[in-house]
């Protein structure tokens with residue numbers, strides 16, 4: 530496994546991997562790897578002859594009061610996991626390697642980036658799309674794999690790739706969960722034991738909404754109320770808990786199917802997001 534920390538090392542590594550028309554799959558991550566990330570690596574392996582993973586905790590997608598400095602970092606363990614998963618190249622640049630040229634130019638992510646995650650985290654998606662665009666230019670993958678876990682991010686990355694015409698195919702991976710339904714997340718390590726138990730309320734709320742859609746309920750506010758009852762019973766603070774259309778990622782008064790139930794909650798200092806898709 531090649532570990533590249535500088536652009537020259539990346540270029541040299543890509544030169545070695547790319548001979549003879551290899552199909553290159555790329556999984557961007559912020560490290561602190563878990564089974565969710567590894568499922569994307571396996572999906573890449575199924576689709577591609579070469580697999581590249583990046584590990585980069587991107588400062589520009591964190592707000593000034595967010596958890597950039599305390600975001601979990603486990604570099605040695607990450608490299609071991611990626612080696613066992615037979616990854617060909619790991620791209621792990623420093624912040625100055627990524628942003629040394631300055632930050633004057635960025636990607637304007639459009640109106641969907643101001644709702645839900647973007648409303649709570651202003652500037653977040655500008656940072657995400659800018660770093661993903663840089664990574665696409667650096668790695669030049671044929672396929673890039675992202676998790677459904679971050680559904681709004683996935684929606685915007687698909688738009689980035691199609692509207693800016695990156696020659697890359699975007700593939701989505703299913704959300705990997707703990708046995709009790711909690712979506713795996715690098716931030717779960719920060720949950721205290723009591724919070725870890727109540728954290729399942731987010732998935733239970735989304736599942737309750739899903740059951741209502743399956744029972745033909747289409748009034749968004751009714752579904753929202755039912756989901757809010759589940760989190761309220763656990764005394765959890767909710768940023769949002771609603772249903773959006775898959776096509777527009779917008780909330781509508783009556784649910785347009787296919788739809789996605791989305792939610793974000795806070796447990797102490799930890800913020801968790803999750804979602805479930807619904808199609809008839």
Ligand code: AMP
Pocket residue numbers: 557558559560564565566568569674675676677678679702703704705706712713714715
């Ligand atoms: P992150 O390191 O949190 O930026 O995530 C890197 C990639 O892994 C993103 O495409 C995420 O959507 C994806 N991912 C994170 N958690 C999960 C999960 N539980 N299941 C599947 N994919 C995930």
